[in-house]
Amino acid sequence: MKLKKSLHWLIFPLFILSCARQTSPTGGPKDTIPPILMRSFPVKEQTNFKDNTIELIFDEAVAVNNPKEQIIITPDINKEYDIIARKNKVSLTLKAKLKDSTTYSFNFRDAVQDITEKNPAVNLKLALSTGSYIDSLSIEGTAVDPLKNKEYKDVTIALYESDTFNILKHKPVYLTKSNDKGRYRLENLKPGIYHLYGIDDKNRNLIVDSKTESYGFLVDSINLTKDIKSINIPLIKLDARPLKLTNSRPYNTYFNIKTSKNLKQFRLSSPGEVVMSSFGDDQSNIKIYNTFDTKDSVAITLQALDSVNNSLDTVLYAKFSEREVKPEAFTTKSEGFRVLANKGTIKGKVQFNKPLLDVHFDSIIYRIDSAKTITFSRENILWDSLHNRLTIEKTFDKSLLAKPTESEIKATTPIQKPSPQTKTAPKKVVSHQLLFGKGAFISIELDSSKHSEEQLKPIALEETGIIFIDVQTTEPNFIVELLDKNFNVIASQKNIRKPQFEDLSPSEYQIRLIIDKDNDGKWSPGNYILKHEPEPIRFYRNEKANPVINLKANWEVGPLLIKYP
The missing domain is CATH 2.60.40.1220 (Immunoglobulin-like)
Known part of the structure; x- marks a missing residue:
């Protein structure tokens, strides 16, 4: 009996402990509704703010997740604050006094979440001023990778005012981050002259590390007197360190x-x-x-x-080693050889791991059949000494590729009487074969290449496609590039307003337009030190904003319109 009378004293503390623990309720439908802000102190766009604490009250219990990365405060205060969540209230305490007569913007992004399904509060922002008015101007746009035609998400977009500011050395005061679609918006800005840049801040120090981080900048300053929209920032990896x-x-x-x-x-x-x-x-x-x-x-x-x-x-x-050292093995690799039946051309590349000393052309043969072969000479090659790459290209009489008639086969086949004593298997006819005989290539270290061969069936016209382009620009110098799905350059043409790319294998392609400002025949990535922006790039996009061109055999696509600006 005494135990029963005293049992409630044992159970009551356990009941209190269980009530104090915040856990997700079990059972029932999944919670998909994010926390809703009911009120805040200070209120949104409050002026003459002199306190050091900000409180947010929600309609349900919340937690804070990775606040020092998620919360963006502009002008920047170097993360000098503490933040804590208790039940349905979030308290942010500033460690330093805010500047006088300044508008501050607090963007909580996904920092505040409910405790059940981790749903983040939507568009949770708070602006306040330590002065008598709220600055309300904004700049927005998209962070992009210009070479691959895609948006950069979660990159830092920043502003600075001083002409002595250096993005490679200094931290910005005004900043935000792009969303999943690359969009950014800098808010609550005062009128003034700004410089805009972006950084994929991997090390999170708000300073561009040009060795490892992609970044982009605009050379011209922005005179901010009204809201500005659609400013794209191209981010690329561009090592600005001195060359040593x-x-x-x-x-x-x-x-x-x-x-x-x-x-x-x-x-x-x-x-x-x-x-x-x-x-x-x-x-x-x-x-x-x-x-x-x-x-x-x-x-x-x-x-x-x-x-x-x-x-x-x-x-x-x-100086070279005096020790007896075995040279690296000499390697060769053929790349992209094609034979076009309608034009009578053969073209491809051979990659080496060492410079070449000599080429034995009598060991390079394209065998059409047992009676017809194509040979090569020095006029048919182009040597890239920097990359140890040989390009081979030759045009020949395309009638050689025509299938021989039955009478031609009989005329070139010797008549042999079968021997009654022996039976021999019919000889296999090898056709359309590219041969590199042993020793076709001799390296600078006097080692010779191995024998190799590959089948090269001629590609008929109906097996290929054509893409027609229409370039509309007032720029005098530009380059049109045809890319594969991995953004490798397949072909390019310069300063041709209606280019066409022929003899293309069925595949997915993209078209890239480069505005060649310096007229050097290639894309220039710019230079922050010299204040040169990357040369502009545009991709072709169809009416659904899709850049991919799906080319099928025996198709002609276009003309595809691409404009700049």
């Missing part, structure tokens, strides 16, 4: 040069010597091969440019 020589030493059978970043081009020279070289594993490595007479070292001048035209001009001394 970081290492040079003998390695294996060659002399290796290492630079601080990838090069666009380079030139090596030495008086009275022929310097054989190429890019190594990437374009920050240069390999120099030993083609010199026995010398301890050779003085070589290196002149190089990177993608933003930083230059390097220095003299180094190439």
